Amino acid sequence: MLTINRLSLADAHILIGGARAKAEEIGVPMCIAITDESGQLIAFERMDGGKITSTIIAQDKAYTAAGAKRSTESYGTASQPGQPAYGINSAIGGRLTVVAGGIPVIVEGEVVGGIGVSSGTPAQDHACALAGIDRFPVEV
Template sequence: MITKQTLSYALAEKVIGWAVDKAEEMGVPQNIAVVDDAGHLVAFCRMDGAKFFSIEIAMTKAYAAAGLRASTHEVAPKTQPGMPGYGAQALNGGRFTTLGGGVPLSVDGRTVGAIGVSSGTVEQDTEVAQYAANTFQEYVN
């Protein structure tokens, strides 16, 4: 048998809260998704004014980051033309993205979930997701 740790809803809510804090500070309303270690959604928040178009994108970023056990923007270079991962975005029925804004949530170096953020620029999305993941890291240690 395998024993594993994953996010509680209480923790996921905290992650959402940290992301909202950062997004409000930046003045950019965001869609924020938090998934568990299996990539399944635990909590979601669409801040007032965030794009409906980015709801599913936020979820996909979180799903991909949990699945890759890596930040989506870090995987991007490996999928460029000529690279071994070229064309990966079409995999998993489109639930594979390398757009920045998906960041794993880790405990002792093990991925226990991920956050996905989408509605601003890719840079803004990444900043919010990274901030929430970093704060999570400090909180659980």
């Protein structure tokens, strides 16, 4: 039997809070999704004015980051033409996302969930996801 650590709903709200604060600071209403370490949704918020398409994309960014244990931004680099993961963006029915904005939540070296943000530029999405991570109390 394996023992797995996983974000709780309370944890998810902390992560969303950090991302939302950054989104308000930069003035871009975001869709923010938190998944567990298996990529299953724990919490989601569409700030008033967030994009419709981003309701799905934010979830898929979080799913990708948690499931593949890496940021979607890193996949963006790795999947450029000529790079080893070229073409992976259409995997899993297109759910695997290579646009910045998804980051795994890592505690003591272990992936315990993922955060995905969408509605701004990829750089803005990534910054908000990062702000969520930064808000998250690392357990010592």
